[in-house]
Amino acid sequence: MAEQPALQFSALVLALAGELVQGIHTRVVAAGFDDLRPAHGFAFARISFGGATTADLAEHLGVTKQAAAQLVDELVRKGYVERTAHPTDARARLLRLTERGWACTRAADTAAAEAVAPYQRTLGAERFAELVGDLAALGPKGPIRPAW
């Protein structure tokens, strides 16, 4: 069974991703941001990076422009994002996180750190760092998004 490690790898990564999303989401909700779903996190990631328009966001998330526009509408309505004028393109609106949006981003970062902490403890800081290094070496280049 030469491909056994490969199958194991897929299963482990998928299971791990599921646990991570679940763990992070639970903590973010507990932190008071209970009107968001995990998918919103991926939008925050792109918007906080800066310079994002709705179309950029759509491409990043791998959905249509309209889906992205609806998502942005929701985030604006809930006070996490605001649309500002684009400096050079009169058609476009630049997306920007509000203070509440930034607060949520910080909460998500904390949540991620907490969710990963047990893993770090299991392997030890050193071995965990190696693990991260190896994963980084695989160079997953795809945008971080809920792909199914």
Add this chain to the structure above:
Amino acid sequence: MAEQPALQFSALVLALAGELVQGIHTRVVAAGFDDLRPAHGFAFARISFGGATTADLAEHLGVTKQAAAQLVDELVRKGYVERTAHPTDARARLLRLTERGWACTRAADTAAAEAVAPYQRTLGAERFAELVGDLAALGPKGPIRPAW
């Protein structure tokens, strides 16, 4: 920035999971099973394990019984799954893969192996095996499912 590796870890695992799902799905479709979506794979995993009822499947996938029933209906309609009498419970129906269902499962395994192959090549067989070992040590116990 002590929590930097933790954040990196989350991002990497999530990106990797996305790429894997995408890669596997694409290959499975290319293998002729183009009437399935990635989520179906998680159902196949449980059903191929054996002894699954619709309710078992629902719990495994983390959805309601009705959602699972609809999914099973679809898989039965498309010829991947059949409902058989349960040996000891007259209420329940035992789910079983058809030959086509098994063929799809084999195709998915092959697809997973192929999708992971480049990673194996990048790290080398030895280091990759270590990586898998470390991931396994983290013991992601959650059911493998699309969690968002």
Add this chain to the structure above:
DNA sequence: CGTGATGGACAAGTAGCTTGTCCATATAGA
């Protein structure tokens, strides 16, 4: 044997996404 739990089905509603169309503005070529 009766009472609560469980597997499953039917019906209706919802939310997130899609396709299709349109307009205003930007960009490139003659």
Add this chain to the structure above:
DNA sequence: TCTATATGGACAAGCTACTTGTCCATCACG
């Protein structure tokens, strides 16, 4: 500079996977 094509964004309608709610038949436990 004028024209053609591409692009950001909005409006409308529809689809699909999922939900909640209800119900029945059967199981399991006192």
